[in-house]
Amino acid sequence: MATSDLKILLVGKGAREHSLAWKLSQSPSVQHIYVVPGNGGTQDLPNVSNISHISQDDFPGLVCFARDQHIGLVVAGPDDAVVNGIAGYFEDTGIPCFSPSKAAAEIEGSKAYSKALMEKYDIPTAKYKTFSQYEDARAYLQSIDCSRVVLKVDGLAAGKGVVLPANEAEALEALRLMMVESKFGSSGQSVVIEEFLDGDEISVLTFVDGSGAFKSLPPGQDHKRIFDGNKGPNTGGMGVYAPLSFLTAQDLETIDREIIRPTLEALQAEGRPFSGMLFTGIMMTRDGPKVLEYNARFGDPETQTMMMLLAPECDLATILIACCTKKLQDVAIPVRPGFACNVVVAAGGYPESFRKGDVITVEGCPSGVEIFHAGTEKSTDGQLLTAGGSVLCAASYGSTLEEAVSLAYRGVQAVQFKDKTYRTDIASR
Known part of the structure; x- marks a missing residue:
């Protein structure tokens, strides 16, 4: 492929996709990026266009668009696009699609499947039980210490389908909302109840090419609860920093040896090779x-942090194509x-009910900070408006953690809209 003639179709509309478009647009091989549907931030990037007349769930429509525009790489962002099998629609087109198959993606699409896979192949995880009947799950909760369990809906829930109850009453109410009230729709028809694990939670993003080769980025740490001190309900993530100084080289080797490689080998053995x-x-x-x-x-918001951590000379487009080939x-x-580091700025009331349509201003953002848009849109008169619960994030890089965190929060202060909310303790634990 000649220099600067690669056209990319990027599917999604969040801050994850904005950060991917930002980094991909810096690749010397990239001519243009089409984002379906994109947001108020992606449309302002150089050589990037939002495509609003096709739904991100219209896979046949995306295939037609890709063919018409001579797309050379498709990148799937959202979980539902991946889990619902977008890769399969491009399989016979000759267009590389950076996404696992629908069969391989069940590792995310079903908590019950992923837990059973880990159990079968001795991949370390929490002890668990899976329930598809409400009364059985209720009886089980009434027989154990509910302050030491975690409840998870089986299917996709935008990062909000996990509950850590403090007592039996909270556990039973969470179960009722999941299985009786169908708060998470069909995702809550089955529920996984597992033991609570103590320790430091980390996120590992690994590029995989389906041949057995994989390369992980430095692990990061997300902050999932809405309020400081890890209080309140789970969200899709309120901020991430990386790398993690408390991890040793031996820790990273152990993660590769005991988790990443066995997971990929397990999927291969099950006839679901992952790329x-x-x-x-x-x-x-x-x-x-x-x-x-x-x-x-x-991951989102992990990706926004990782894009800031990648070196300026890192050609992300080449890496994604290498995974596909x-x-x-x-x-x-x-x-x-x-x-x-990145800090998420959310709408007041998130992750429950929140208002949309408030005017956003960004003034005085310091150099070295990128504002990645999530729930934003442009009005007909060009104003930037809130359009989701997670509105945007301020992402930064620094030679020290303190510098990176300070820069990110200066970016947060540059963003103004009514009732904005954010955590003040990202990277402080």
């Missing part, structure tokens, strides 16, 4: 690392030596 991005949530316990969950795509071993993934 794309494997995102593994891990708890570093006294007994070693244990898997909390798998995601089959770029089983050539990951042939490419380098250069990472800057310092630290990266």
Whole structure:
């Protein structure tokens, strides 16, 4: 492929996709990026266009668009696109699609499947039970210490389908909302109840090419609860920093040896070879690392931090194509030596009910900070408006963690809209 003639179709509309478009647009091989549907931030990037007349769920429509525009790479962002099998629609087109198959993506699409896979192949994880009948699950909760369990809906829930109850009453109410009230729709028809794990939670993003080759980025740490001090309900994530100084080289080797490689080998053995991005949530316990969950795509908000951590010379487009063509071993993934951080700015009331349509202003954002848009849109008169619960994030890089965090919060202060909310303790634990 000649220099600067690669056209990319990027599917999604969040801050994850904005950060991917930002980094991909810096690749010397990239001519243009089309984002379906994109947001108020992606449309302002150079050589990037939002495409609003096609739904991100219209896979046949995306295939037609890709053919018409001579797309050379498709990148799937959202979990539902990946889990619902977008890769299969491009399989016979000859267009590389950075996404695992629908079969491989079940590792994210079903908590019950992923737990059973880990149990079968001795991949370390929390003890668990799966229930498809409400009364059985209710009886089980009434027989155990509910302050030491975690309830998870089986299917996709935008990062909000996990509850850590403080007592039996909270556990039973969470179960009722999941299985009786169908708060999470069909995702809550089955529920996984597992033991609570103590330790430090980390996120590992791993590029995988389906041939057995994989390369992980430096682990980061997300902050999932809405309020400071890890209080309140779970969200899709309120901020991430990386790398993590408390992890040793031996820890990283153990994670690769006991979790990442066995997971990929297990999927291969099951006839579900994985290629794309494997995102593994891990708890570093006294007994070693244990898997909390798998995601089959770029994490959000982890990706925004990782894009800041990648070196300026890192050609992300080349890396993604290498994953699609089983050539990951042939490419380098250069990472800057310092630290990266991002802080999510959300609408008041998130993750429950929140208002949309408030005017957003961004003034005085310091150099070295990128504002990645999530729930934003442009009005007909060009104003930037809130359009979701997670509105945007301020992402930064610094030679020290303190510098990166300080820069990110200066970016947060540059963003103004009514009732904005954010955590003030990202990277402080």
